[in-house]
Amino acid sequence: MDASWFVKSFQEDYSTLYQHRDEESARKEIDGLLQKLPLPKTGRVLDFCCGDGRHTRALARHGYEVVGFDLSEYLLDQAHQKTKDENITYYRYDMREIPFESEFDILFNLFTSFGYFPEDAENEKVLHRMAQALRPDGHFVIDYLNPLYIEEHLVPESSREVEDKSIVERRKIEDGFVVKEINITEKGKTRRFWEKVRLYSLEEMKTMLSHAGMEVESVYGDYDFSPYSKEGKRMIIYGHCRK
Numbered sequence: 001m002d003a004s005w006f007v008k009s010f011q012e013d014y015s016t017l018y019q020h021r022d023e024e025s026a027r028k029e030i031d032g033l034l035q036k037l038p039l040p041k042t043g044r045v046l047d048f049c050c051g052d053g054r055h056t057r058a059l060a061r062h063g064y065e066v067v068g069f070d071l072s073e074y075l076l077d078q079a080h081q082k083t084k085d086e087n088i089t090y091y092r093y094d095m096r097e098i099p100f101e102s103e104f105d106i107l108f109n110l111f112t113s114f115g116y117f118p119e120d121a122e123n124e125k126v127l128h129r130m131a132q133a134l135r136p137d138g139h140f141v142i143d144y145l146n147p148l149y150i151e152e153h154l155v156p157e158s159s160r161e162v163e164d165k166s167i168v169e170r171r172k173i174e175d176g177f178v179v180k181e182i183n184i185t186e187k188g189k190t191r192r193f194w195e196k197v198r199l200y201s202l203e204e205m206k207t208m209l210s211h212a213g214m215e216v217e218s219v220y221g222d223y224d225f226s227p228y229s230k231e232g233k234r235m236i237i238y239g240h241c242r243k
Contacts, residue, residue, distance in 0.1 A: 005194045006116050010072035013184055013191065015052070016162050021111065026054035027061075029110070029143075029223050034062060036225050037218075037238050039139050043105030046133055049095055049113035053079030053088070059108070060085040067104070069093045096125050100133035107134055110143040115198035123198060127212040134241040140214060142237040146221065147199035148230035150178055173199065202228065202235060213242045 033039070043064060047056040050068030052075045060066045069091040070076050079090050093099070095113075107130055117123050130140060151173065159168045166185040171178065180195040200208070206216050216239040221232015228235060 005196050006071070009182075009193050009195055010051070010070075011074045013182075013193070014072075014075065015078070016165060016184065017167065017182065019162065021054070023054055023057070026058045030055055030058035030062070032223050032225070033108075033141055037139075037141065039141075040105050044103060046100065046104040046107045048098075048107055048109040048130060048133075050079060050090070051075045051111070051113075053083055053090065055108060055110050056088055056090075057083055057085060060088050063087075064106075067091065067100075069095075069098060071095070096122060096129060098129050098133060102132075102135050104133050105135055105138050107138065107140045108143075109141070112143070112145045112197060114142060114144055115200060116196070117198075120198075123200075124208050124211065127208050127214065131213040131241050134214075136241065138241045140237075140239055140241065142205075142235075144200070144205070144235045144237065145178070145197060146228075146230070146232055146235045147178075147201060149233050150199065152230060154178070205235070205237060209237070209239065215239050215242050 045059050045064040045066045047059065047066060047068035050056045050070050051072070053068050056066050056068035056079065065087045067089050068079065071092065071094055073092065076090055076092055109130065114126060115123055134140065154171055154173060156172065157168070157170045159166070164186060168183045170181040177196050177198055182193055182195065184191045202219060209216055216237055218238045219228040220226060220234070220236040221228045222234045222236070226232055
């Protein structure tokens with residue numbers, strides 16, 4: 001598998017795979033985060049790896065000035081097509097190389113947009129870029145997978161039909177990563193690609209965030225804001241930048 005799997009994966013088929021991750025689900029997630037967490041009601045917000053901008057638009061509807069960036073040209077094109085808000089700006093960047101410095105009051109990194117690189121140093125670099133982008137005492141929210149839940153509930157194989165496409169997904173845990181092989185068959189032809197995400201524990205995340213200058217204040221197991229445990233599907237981390 002190519003280490004840059006995400007370049008191939010976040011293209012047109014991504015919209016088919018995750019079509020249930022829609023505008024309404026994004027609105028509910030953002031509404032919940034803003035109601036539950038002590039986040040500023042105004043300010044400049046960074047949607048860190050914004051995809052097609054569904055969370056970006058939900059944030060803009062709350063009155064924030066929002067910047068979203070992603071590496072995928074396809075998803076950014078979708079974001080531009082779907083966006084009507086004037087207080088949104090999109091950029092194309094690799095998450096390890098964003099240029100922002102002390103520009104944002106809040107940073108959101110949602111739907112497991114972290115842990116993509118094979119070397120820990122590269123993933124740690126991403127966290128340093130997050131801290132660099134935030135203003136002193138700026139807030140961050142990271143919605144990451146829960147490795148405890150995955151280790152107990154991993155489904156080795158599943159299949160489904162979406163429109164005229166047949167999708168088979170095979171999953172395994174290998175060398176500290178959760179790996180998903182995705183096969184999409186359409187009109188007798190099969191396309192294959194992968195997703196591969198590092199399974200960082202909560203303690204590892206706290207340590208890396210601390211090294212980057214970010215302090216964890218609370219952790220939740222899902223968007224119902226239940227306490228983080230092996231039963232929760234997510235690891236939602238809230239905190240602030242110590243700069």
